[in-house]
Amino acid sequence: MSGWDRFATLATSFTHDELSYASATHAPADSPKDKDKETPILRIAGEARSRGYELVCVPLTTARWKERWADMCILAGEGGGGEGEREKTVEAERRAERWRMSPSFLREEVTMSRLDEAEGTIALISDWLQLDARDDWVRHDSEIALRQELAYASYLNIHTAILPPPRHRAHVTSYARAINACLKSVPYMQLSIRLPIYDPPSTSTSSVSTPQLVVSDLPVLPRKSKAKKAPEDELNATWEMWDIVRSVCDYNPRLTLTLDLTPPLPTTLGVLSKWTAEPVQHIFLPASTFIANTKGYPVLPKGTQSFVRQSMAHRPIIIMSDVRSGTHSKGGESAYSQYIRHLEKSSPVVQAALKAGTVENFAQGYQDYLQAPLQPLMDNLQSITYQTFERDPVKYRNYEEAIYNALVEWPASDRIVICVAGAGRGPLVARSLLAIQRSRRPAFVYAVEKNPNAFVTLQNRQEMEWGSGVQLIYGDMRSIEIPEQADILVSELLGSFGDNELSPECLDGAMRFLKADGISIPCSYTAHLAPLQSSKLFNETRMNKDPSKSAETPYVVMFQNVDILSADGGGLGGRCGPQTQECWEFEHPRKDGVVDDRGLPITNSHNTRSAKLTFHIPHAGVLHGLAGYFEAVLYKGVGLSIHPQHKDRVSKDMLSWFPLFFPFKDPLYLPSNSELQVSIWRLTNERQVWYEWYAESFLPVFSAPLPGGEDHKTPTSSHDPFFASTTTHVAVPSPLIDAVDSSFSPVSGGGGREEGGRGCS
Template sequence: MDSENDSAELMPMFYVGHHETKRALPVSTQLVHHAQDLGYDMLTTPITNAHFHTRVLALLSSYRQAVSDAPPKQILPLPLIAALDAVDTPLTPSDTISQLVTFTSSWIDLASPDPVIAHLSRQVFNLEIAYAAFCGVVTVVVPGPALTHGANGVSQFARAIKEALSTGSYIQLHVMMPMDVTKCAEEKEDLGNLARFIQPEFVGQGQAMDIDEFGAWDAWNVIRTMSRYHSRLSVALELPRRFPSLALQARWYSEPVRLLNLPASSFLVNARGSFVLSKPHQHFIFRCMRLRSSPWLLLTDIGPIPGVNDPEMIMSYSTGHLSPETAADALGPESPTISTSPTPAEAVKIPKKSGKKTYDDPAPHLSYIRYLQRNQPIKSTLERFGGGFQDYLQSPLQPLTDNLESITYEVFEKDPIKYAWYERAVAQALQDWVAQKKSTSSDNGAVVIAVTGAGRGPLVTRALNASESTGIPVRVFAIEKNPNAYVLLQRHNMEEWSGRVTIVKTDMRAWKGPMLPDGSYGKVDIIVSELLGSFADNELSPECLDGVQHVLNPEHGISIPSSYTAHMTPISTPRIWSDLLSRSTTIDSSAFDIPWVVMLSQFDYLSISSASYASQSQSQIPKDAKMSQMKLDSPLIPNVQTAWEFSHPLPPSVLAQSALRRGGSAIGGGGGFTGGDGANEHNFRFCKLAFPIQDQGVCHGLAGYFETVLYAGSQGSVELSTNPVTMEEKSQDMISWFPIFFPLKTPIQVPAGSELEISMWRQTDDRKVWYEWLVESFVTVNNRRLRLSISDLHSSKSNGCLM
């Protein structure tokens, strides 16, 4: 069945590997090609084999015997493992080495409190990493630490990982972690696992970590923190049979997940007897596949590769062309969740099938994964527009000091919502103007409109359209300082606007207004601008509109937009923080003091609205949701709070005081608090916001958004929003603005039940505007509020927006 998204729009590819924890055959070039014929993209292989395992066990046994036979006070050196022999490993340099995902031994215990076991495990691990690097291996998967050894054990494991990253200079290390350790099936340790040979005096040594649902994530956080967010360290995430809370899913989604491990136990059996994944599994996989670096998929222990011992067997490539019945979900009102090994009660409820199967699929699990690949949900407008920009850091624009290129304007003009909403706002303003019988600033009754910062003219076109749709005459001025855009505006006026627009090349703050026949200057009835940045005011919209307000009709003048608010929330975003760390050490030492414009993709909200958090469950994904319509954003609603607001036009008294201070006269006061005369201090802002933290996490910075009221009149308000809480309601599919990100130089650990307090300042010295931000963490113990940590005071003054 072809999905409705089969179009020119490319969908993410699924790279699927076959993994056997106990692979019977060495992975030869022939086996790799055989797997590729079946439809797999890669195979896994252990770095060492059972022969090496036996050799290590024999060494441990002989060492323990030597210790028991030695005199009481004699100290024996710890056992040393001899170098690898050819019989110890199936791995060898080859042309197919890049198509292999290698695994270090699962029978070692790097976190063991027993010094002998830990010493042997480190040797095995280092030998395997060094040999894999020699063979040219790129991808190595390391089984995660045993959490039963406690925090010390995790730190010990993390140190081994950090050392391995320096041993294999080109190896990508993926630490295999369970999504939720509380949902892991209890596995009996293999008889040959070194953890079984721990000495009695070390059993239970140290306090075990709290095994809550965030236990595995907490261990991973220790590992990556000790390795300083290394770019070659990532997660191989094992998906459980039953998915955990949405909060934990969102946390793992924000991490650098490079492998998704799907063991056989993750699959259900539907009424037709086909292997399928639950809706939460599908939803999580689809979300991860939209990331800038999408993970690979490993199908684990689903059986050996078919046809290996049958050279006559014809392999059919898994294309994902499955019937809807074959791929139907196992969940439904009449069908219980059926496991691969159903209980007697479940087996009774499985509908009986008549007749023979119409086909015998040699790789049903792989075929189903290819089916999901073919039937992914269609991309949203923002995803199609922002392809390639996910988590990509961009410096905010400085339109006052820089002349933008045509391509920059063109990107904004592709927005399907923004300019349509502006046209609605102008049309409503015109209708209200006539209905309220306001006098105009022209001599012929036309409403005078000035588009300030006209760029390439999209708002000019919309203003003219609004005039035509309402039948209300207008006189339009286009004010633009960019000399290159000015040329294009003149051409538009000749070819598209029929000379109906007066083009003025000047900084809007220097414009004196429409020139009248007697040589004096008139007023403007409506000022229309699109000066907002990702945080609303970060591209100096307040300063620009203050500077042009002198031309606005003082009695009836309207500003579009009329007001805008800045909003923020703390987030966890390891990927972006890692990029900034690299940038700060190689490119720009002030990287952590810059508010970055970024299409946030791989991140997690740390503070969730109370109602959203209380109601989180898997059932929020409808059972009958079609894959092509499934929303891939998290259903948790973030706690986004308002920082401050700006409104236009300003009261004349505010501008009068500003003018009084400009120039530094005695009557204007003692000067500005941060420099200059203080003429722009009415645009200073400060906020202090508190955010409750429901689950433990790490704060890497603050996500900033804005909302704006373009016009509020008799027909209601026309509003735009990038706030994730209100964007869908106010301006869904708007793509003009990405969020802004205020980073922290040092990430702040936040425990569950704590509170983050954010202080932010909008500073100005009359020459430029900049932001300063501070984050503090608090916890309440016995009714006492204790500070846990405090960030640096970050300041973007050196990269401020020039006025």
């Protein structure tokens, strides 16, 4: 793996002791050219870079600052005592007030003062600050100190600051409020919340007892010596803290996470998978997290290993800390980095991304990017766009196979007529001819295309390649006539959600070309949904120009920073369906439809659909949208699928379609073990087709007495027969949404169609 395709960036963090030692042993640079050794920080940062770290993390402040702050802000808070005591307190309070009025550092209270020292440096904010202390004054003064530190870091042009973790669930809203205020007051800088993945107290790197122990009446960090494994609850609780912080900060894109992996992780991803949907920018890995392998070299525990491998997809900055203190007997400092590079190389996501021919490789650069939908009917596509899709190695192979099978199984006949409806630059015509050749059946191909530019390419290919076995017809399949009816109608009008590029409506028009006993390839397709969480996509949706409209249309997206919230089955009485659920189906030719004299449907009512799906949500999460997929049966056993659980069986490595993303305007919190009901409609009027979608969350409630209050009755019955007597309605989001106002006309020629983008364009 060469440098440019690395997924992880390595950083190392310095301790206060290392900085002190560097200062104490600092000798002025040997020559005036050694600019980068002029100060202790420059020297040790330079040394770290020469050992392969791309970034360094430096504590912004020194112990002197902590002493002064505690002296002012804790002593003043103490109060009481004798007269002398009292005078000292008043003096401390006076100093504190003067500081609050105009917060500033003394030189020896900060570690850096030069721009070159701060370059490429991540600042570690004082980790003893308690923005969520129980004590009002400690909270208040911690916030002033935090702003002071961030303002100083900003002065030094530092781009990223890592903030101390929230510690108290009860006061996390105060923590969150302070962070939000900082995001507003400090421009540009990324604020990254350091968050121990569970059990926060265990991970304090500060060896000195922290100020809170002086002031709090309650031991703030009640560290029980626990069993090693994190219970799921604790992992959930960590995420819940984060969820509150980022909600209060309104999903500010400058707010990121530094996941502190000090405690060992469980070996199954389960609840951990939700971190894939969060902006984890840094992973903090102290030497103490590593265990020694049989040879004494440092390796990570199994659960942490697989989590780090998985995280590579998000190209994290991995901060190695305390790696120069000789925690492990073998390998020295470089062993830790080498091990991380080993995990990177052996990460399945990295391997998939680097292997040619995979969707992951094909999609590089497109992850989580909201694509403007293609409109192949309204807009005439460019040749380059056709070319991109024609390169799909799987899609056309399956089409050929389907046509071949249909021909082979076709009853004896002198001449089988194939009609390609929407021929584009001709890939399906070519595949039809190959299938005819292989099947040795007598057949003739009509190719219908309405894009005048692509029609030139078709004429070219007919002359150069196809000859007399093919007849080209120029025009819209919904209005033209063809010389004779076909036995087999072949089309490729499918979108990421199946019907979302108006395949049903177009084929309604083309069915006039098909004999009564003819077949359509594809003969049916289904649309599928799963609920997802992704702060990334939520923010991308909001950043669209018109925020009120941006959440009202589905997008084509290659998912990465996304977590699917549902799990198979579950729920009370097992009424929840699988992780991904089918909404509806379309079949061609359609049965028993009433048509007008020209063979066209009178209205489009028969193409409306609706579905109500119930999902089991095992772990608490936030619903940001729905993932949409399709499956199609081309002919009997041959199909196409982007359904996450089926695609590898049906059409592995097919590249043409990324999933559809149906966004919600407002996030909806889903508790652990809740049920999510999703309603989705495919709607139509005389000009348009669009989707609307809606979600409700239900939490199973058990009959149990509620102590206290006048109201002892638990709501155990409901009107809803479906939900019988076991659930209560929990929360309703707002999004009922119209899609873009694209025009659609099933009877006249010039109409547009619904949003239809899919893969890369």
